[in-house]
Amino acid sequence: MTRTTHPRRLPAVLLLALALAVLLNVAAGGGGSAGPEEFGGSTAARAAAEAPPPAATSPKAESDTAGAPGAPEAARPDPPERLRIDRVGLDAPVVPTGVDEDGAAEVPDDPARAGWYRFGPAPGAERGSAVLLGHVDSRTGELGALVALYEVRAGDEVTVERRHGTPARFEVSARRVVPKDDLPKETFARAGPHVLTLITCAPPYDPGRGGYQNNVIVTAVPVSRD
């Protein structure tokens, strides 16, 4: 009889506990367990963020006469054209992307394509984080190419084919799941050690709050070219 003396307490207590568990879950990993898992605690990107800033904190200047042929010019980036992670069957064309009118990174409408954030470093650059991003699924329900990021493991080989140079090769070192409004500041780093950063969306999916609540961020470090 003791258990039935408080029949109305049970749901309330459970609800409270469940809410607590959800809160803890969200606090612990931004809902990270509901979707791809994290690995690679100390990412190269984090190392990049912790690295000392470039020697000059001042703006550098370059000057030339406008339109003068042969004027000195900073090295042009080599645009990426294709992203491949063979072990998980990821093979996507890459197009340059920028910023949309809301100040967010532009993502190609076609979920079969990945975008390269063209204002940041290109894959194979000397330094900074080269960012490739893509839709995890489309508005009509097709799965995106970058959903394969949910399946990658540390050590997976990543190949980025480039317009001019030989393919840039990387190795997956870490995966993090972060709230989409709280990207780590090193994600778009322009300085520090060179890394490849792959981004798509991750659950939970809440249609009332703009859809996916998280980003999954896969970091890959350069593999020496022999």
Place this chain on the structure above:
Amino acid sequence: MRNMRTLVATMAAAGTCSLALTVAPQAAAAEDDMAWVSVFHGVPGLTVDVYANGDELLPDFEPGTLTDPQEMAAGSYDIKVFAAGDDPDSDDPAIEKKIDVPAGANATVAAHLDAEGQPQLTAFVNDVSDLDAGKSRLTVRHVAAAPAVDVRAGGQPVFEGLTNPNEDTAEVDAGTVSADVVLAGTDDVAIGPADLDLKEGTTNIVYAWGSAEDENLALKVQTLDGMHSDPASVPAGGNGAAAGANSTDAWLAWSAAGAIALAGGVLVLRRRAGQQG
């Protein structure tokens, strides 16, 4: 002597020559009261020696040359510009002016012609504040012996009625634009067109310099970088299909949370039962 600073100026266009010397401001500045200063020579036909507080800063400085920003102590500098080779002790300077360099500023000192063609010095403070992601800053400075002008990009006026020695600034989408300078309110092209590569996160300062009368109007571009910002977010999702595709994992995860909650609930119940029991 703490405030003496080594100033290394590199001149880009006139080949490369470097020099090192020390220049102190007239008013002593605190150790961290530094500024970044560039010098632009926009007086046609006159190679000069530039002195700051009596010390030679830039010898044989040629028209159209712009130095890289150099760190200098903030403070007041007495700038004298002599025709190259003149004796600063006995000859009269071509231009002389006291320039205040505020602490923390990024400034460009321009030697140029005024609207009537007389040489003068103007100190401009460069806007190096952060830009939104995807943006570039375009500044135009009228330092030419010429009347008011309009500046157009892609045929559309960006700045109108700009007069010597003033400037105007706008934040624009990064990219390459074809710019030209026309007499204000007309389609009479005075300079250009020239392609300006407005890189994201940079401040691009265009000097319209020279003399209309002498038909040597020209543009000089000074680019300062490092004002970029990161995109606000990466909206990379569609209709939630991938969450569905991953529903097994998600369900397991949420089930685990539920199980913990259930266990907690049972514990609470047990305790209550015990107390009553």
